Every structure is written in C-alpha cells, then in structure tokens.
Amino acid sequence: MDAEDEATGHMIEEEEIYVNGGEDGDESKRHRPIISGEQLDIEAYAALYTGRTKISRLLFIAEKCGNASMQLDALRMAYDEIKKGENTQLFREVVAKIDGRLGPNYGPDNAWADAVDRRAELRKEKLENELNAYRTNLIKESIRMGYNDFGDFYFAHGQLGDAFKNYVRTRDYCTTSKHIVHMCLNAILVSIEMGQFTHVTSYVSKAEQSQDALDSITIAKLRCTAGLALLEGKKYKLAARKFLETGPDLGNSYTEVIAPQDVATYGGLCALASFDRAELKSKVIDNINFRNFLELVPEIRELINDFYTSHYASCLEYLGNLKANLFLDIHLHDHVETLYEQIRNKALIQYTHPFVSVDLHMMANAFNTSVSSLEKELEALITNNQIQARIDSHNKILYARHADQRNATFQRVLQTGCEFDREFLETGPDLGNSYTEVIAPQDVATYGGLCALASFDRAELKSKVIDNINFRNFLELVPEIRELINDFYTSHYASCLEYLGNLKANLLLDIHLHDHVETLYEQIRNKALIQYTHPFVSVDLHMMANAFNTSVSSLEKELEALITNNQIQARIDSHNKILYARHADQRNTTFQRVLQTGCEFDREVRSMLLRANLIKHEFNLKASRKH
C-alpha cells in the first residue's frame, strides 16, 4: 500500500536512533516473526495494521512500555499516522503526550488541525444536505449510502459513538444481505474501537445469519472478531475455537482490526490454556489451516509442540520470553497473567498425570524451579482438587491418590456463625453510610470477613467472599481483612496470622465482637492448621512450625487437640517430629462395628426378656431388711 511505503521511506530519511529493528523496507518484513524474545520491533509491529487500530495500538504501546525511547518511537509513528487521517482530537492528544520531546517537526500543528476541521465542517454540511435530499426522495439505497458516508465521516474524525449510530441506522434501509453484512462489519469495527464487545458478538451473529452473502474472507473476518470478543469476555476455550476456525484467506485483508500474527498468538495461547490434550492435537497441531498462521509466529508453534511433547522447561522459557511483548498488546494484556497461570497449571497437572509417584527434585528440574516453590504450587493445585495426589514432604515425593472417604472436617466450624455472616455477605453495596446509628460499613466487612474465614470451607470462601463483587466494596474499606483473607486462601499462613494478631487488640474493643474474638481466632487458626496438612501424606513439623511462626512443641499440642477432636485424620511421630496422614480402614471398622452391634443387641434383648418376665409375674417387692 502506498501509505505504508511512504511511511517507511520517511523513516529511513529521518534516521532515528530509536529504530531498533533491522533494515526496513523489504516486503518479507510482514512475514517476519514480530513477537520475539527481543524488545518489540515497533515499526514492524505497526506495519501489520492500518487505520485507526494502528494508532490505538501505538498509543497503547507508548503508554504501557517501560522505556522512553520506545515510547517516543511509538508516539512519533502515531503522529505520522494521524496526520494522514482527519482525527484532530486524537492529534491534539498525541501532541500533548509528545510534549515537544521529538523536536519541532512533531509539535502542535495548529494550521493543519484547523484546516482539517474546516474541511470537516464543509463535508459534514454537504453530507447532511445530500442525506436530506435522499430522505425526501425516499430512495432507500441512497439513504443507506448517505448514512454510511456519515458513519465513515464520523469514524474518520474519531467520533465513534456517532459513527456507530449512523451505521446502525442503515439497517432499516438494507435491501440485500450484502448490505446487512456490510453494515455489520462496519458496526463491528466501530465497536471494537470503542471496546464494546457485546455489540461485537451480537453483530457477528447477525452477519452470520445471512449465509449467502458471505465469502470466505468475510467468514474469516467474522470468526476473528467473534474470537476477539470471547477473549475479552475471558471465555478462553470458546475464543480459541473461534480463532482456530479462522480460514487462511484472512491474510492481510483485515488489518484494520487484527493481523494474522495475532490470530496465531491469541488462538495458540488460549488453546494451550484451555484445551485438553486430545483437542490440542486435533484442533491445533493437526489443523492445516491454522498451520499457515502458526508459520507467522514460530515461537508459538514451538511452544505448543513443546507442551504437547512434554518439554515443559523450554515451553515455559518461550512463554517467559514472549511475556514482555504480550503485555503491550492491546487486547491480550489483561489476560496474559491468567493465561500463563492456566498454562503453567496444566503443565504441572499433565506432568504428574501418568505417574503413580513423582520425585519432586526431578520435577523441579523439569520446570526449572526450586523444590519448595514447586511444593507450594502443587499444594495449591491439590487443595483445589485439580490433582488427586498427596505430597510426602519428608521424602519429597508426590503420590497419586484416589479420593478418600474423609469426613468433612469443618462441620463443627461451619455451624457457628454460618447464619450470622451470610446476612452480612448479602448486604448490598448500597448500605454505605446510611445505617451508622447501628453499624458502619467497615464493621460489615470486618464481621463478615472474620466469620466467613472461621466457618466457610474453601469453595464457599472463594465464591462468596473473594469473587463477591458487592462485598469487595466493603473489603476495600478495611484492607487488612482483605489481605488476611487472600493470604489464607493462598496458604500464606504466617502473614495471615500476623494480620490477625495485629487486629486483635482493636477487635477486643468492639462492642459486638469482643466476646467472640477468641472463638473466631481459634477457629481460624484451626482451619489454617487443617488446611495446611490437608494435601500431604506426611508433614515435617519443623517446617510447619516455621510456617505458623510457633514452636514445635506448642504446635504438637495444637495438632493433638485437633486430632483428638477428629478434625484431622493423622498421627504424630513424636520421635522424628513428623505428622502422618491416616486413612480409616473402612473394611475393618465396618467389621468392628458389626461385631459390636451384635454384642449390644444380644445384651439388650436378654435384659429386656428378663424384665418382661419379671413384670409378667406381677411381683411386688416389699422392702426387706438389710443383709
């Protein structure tokens, strides 16, 4: 495209020291891997896109990247791009951001801005007159074109809301399905720029309804945008599926929204984070269509292959390299963390899956991490029931385990305070400060948080407290409680109990809470102890004492109490200071119970028969003299 080449030629002239790519101006550049381990090559990256999205992406990079040189580079390119268009609002913003750092050529060009504005006014008037004329003549096609032109006009000038409105108005005047598809595509474009992905989804489905007007390129475009919308909605599995279904005909025809490299990246990462092995193989690795896309981003291809063939260390290394650049991507940046976490967890789960026992040292090598951090991660996965296994912390081995009959150890704790805190958690955020003659919103947070922590099990704690948006407002008022709950959930017991200790003195002064503080604290502490021991077959008491910031002997006493109350099924090896989990042998206990019941029955019935006999003879015993 002319504008493209002009831009690159312009850059070569300037000879900016900010250029950190290689030689530019060759056609193959478009197919070179853009997202690589080195710092993002902004020019090459920007060259993938056209139109407004190019500007948005450059501005995003400028905002998010860490170093000033990259920032200025991006701003410079944005400036150039904007000057080619007619968006004076955006122009002023960029100028303000540049702040004169790029020299006089990149300063506020008011002459140009005014000229553009004047032209815009004229054009707008012209369009309006035309439109009115068409409307009086009631020629549908012309009216449609008129609104379309209006939409384009507003879009070019950055008034996205008006653009959207006008595009949507053309719907009434669409006569053929081709028109409808055209309208949908425009609406989708504007919605993506506005960031309103619900509209995207609805217009995609509307466009897909008119099957006859869809050529393969349009279908590919629609699939991409659908995938993009799902990605924004955090539905990674569905997004992956949509991206993978995108045909290779997309090519470079949709660069005002998305580049084919992005399709590969988004699709690959989402698939890796959410597909199971079979789907990964059939839909990604063996997918011929998608292979074209993957060629554009060989790191993603390597990454996926490594994962499938269980070379986790190199897979995670690729991921690490890509991470910095992915943060600069306008659509992906707030999903990077989640996707990475899911991929890592899947790698861990997949690693342990075929084994009965796994040596944690070997596993730590394979994942290029230390044994203790690996243990923490595995602990989290086991607690969330994603791996059925138990850790032998003494010998550092992971043993696969089938689900055991463990009684719910939180029964007693659940009963206390259950009703009390449920009321609190359902308090809507509207409470605010309107009930201060009884309670302050901080109290709602404190009472609710502490009671929930003392009595909920893990699943409830996550769904009703941590993921509860309403309650989050309350928790913001008392950040210690929020930190405390998060620490508890992520098993950082020492800091959680430290927070609790700090709060204690103040809580004892609270008129409602003071006589419950001790009980609640005890319950929270017990729950922490129980949760700590839950995923392990054996636990070294020294480590546990460190985690809980207490001495081994006092820990032993606490554990003894919990075991006696049947809240932990384990036994203590006091000689070596190890706690061993103990699973009730169902068969033997059943036999024991049976024999016992038999004996009791025997005894009871005999007594009963005896008594009945006595009554039957109808005796009256007179008080006889003492022997």
Add this chain to the structure above:
Amino acid sequence: MLLEDPMQGVAPMLTAIRKLQLSSEHLTTLHPDFLLFCLLAKCYKPGLSILEDDIFDVDQPRDFFLYCYYGGMICIGQKKFSKALELLHNVVTAPMSILNAIVVEAYKKYILVSLIHVGQFSISFPKYTSSVAQRNLKNFSQPYLELANSYGAGKISELELCVQAHNEKFEFDKNLGLVKQVVSCMYKRNIQRLTQTYLTLSLQDIANTVQLNSAKEAEMHVLQMIQDGEIYATINQKDGMVRFLEDPEQYKTCEMIERIDSSIQRIMMLSRKLTDMDEQLSCDPLYLAKAGKERQRFDFDDFDSVPSSKFTI
C-alpha cells in the same frame, strides 16, 4: 452353711440346682445361695459356670436381685467386667416399686465397674428404669458420683484427692478394692487415648502426659497393656520410644467368620424368643385390659374381637 465351711457346700448345691431347674433358663431359689457359697469360699469357677446360663424365667424377684448382685461380684472377682456390668445393669433397671438395699449396693458397684470397663459413666438412666430407682438411687451414692465426675475430668491428681476424701465411705461399703482398680484404669485410658493421636512417642512424654512419675513406670504400664492385649505397640528401649501400631485384626480368618456366624445364630434365637414373648404378652388378659381401657369406646373402624367393656377390671 452353719458349719462355717462354705467350701463343702459348693458341689452339692451345684448338683441340686441342676436337678431343680426346669430348664437351663430357670432361676431357682437355690441360685443366690449357691453364689453366696462360692463367694464365701472364694471359689469362683463353679459360680461362673452357673452364670454362663442366660436366665429368662424368674420365680421370686428377691432371688433375682440377689442372684444378679452376687453374680456381679463373682464376675468382678474374675475380672470379667462386661458380664458384671450386664448383671449389675439388670439389677439397677429391674422393675420395682420400692427401693431396696440390694439395688443401692448394686448401683454403687455398677458405677465403679462401668468406669473400669467402659471408661465413662453416664448419669442418666435408661428409659425403662423404674421411676423409683431413678429418683432415689442418686441420693444414696453421692461419693461414687463424685468419683465418676473427677474420672471424667481426666486428671489423676483430682481422682486421688476424691478417693482420699471418701476413703471411709468406700471402705465401709467394702468397695475400696474396686476404687483402687478405677484409679489404675485411669492411666490405661489415658495411654489408649494417646494411640489415637501419636504414631511414635517417647516414654518420657508418655509419663508426662499421663502423670506418671517416671519413664520406667510408663514402660511398665505400656508393657502390661500390650500383654493384656489392650493396645498394639512396640517398645524401642534403645531410643526410649514406643511405636503404636494399628489393630492387626484383618477380619479374614476362619475364627472370625465362625465368631460372626455364631453371633448371628444367637441373635436369631433371641429374636425368636422376642417374638414369642410379644405374642404371649398380647394375649395376656391384664395387658389387654389396660390396652382396652385406653381405646375408644365406639370405634367403628376396628370391630375386631376386643369389646372394651368385657375387660374392665
């Protein structure tokens, strides 16, 4: 009996009983006397053999009380605490309209034996105990109830204090021996509780937890308990450690199966007896009279064979 030589009377009594009994389940007047002989002669074995028979048929209630009481004492002497508990339980819960001395003494022993055998004692009586017993028994056995309370608290020192305080009473009732057994049982129970929590424990720790004086004493106790089959453990003398093991019973042997089988047979026989008794009671005129009084006079639904007027007494 008058010859002060109960030993001679044992054997003839035994034969007499066997001859007099209508069936092995029948309690004759001779039974308690025989048991008294056994007690006085201190030869318990024949007494036990008589006690093995289940009694279902009783002529005289006084015989029954005495029989159970003496039987309980014999069983205690032979350390068959479960049988003793059963017999004493029968005495305490027997139907009676007036309290008598035998029941009071039996209750005291009952408390002690249940502490020894089961490790706990519940103050509440079962539902079928006569109201007379329920109301009055407690008044007569105050020191024993206190003993039971302090046993429940689990501290040896408190228990000893209690024993000291009521020493004379216990001696007067001739129960001091039993009380001493209760105290020694306390240690055993505490050690047993430890097996639930610990896999390995040092002897010194055991001594500390159970409030014994030294590790040597603890070792003695544990050894005794292992020999009695009350716990499963191994003592490592080198480290001074005790390792608690699980019950090795796998319930897979032939003996176990036989045992279960015989239990089933017994229970089947018992339930047959129960049904018989039930049938007999239903036909008993007294019962029907009482039941008849409580029914509606004009009950059109059940026009079966019991018009209520015929049985009012």
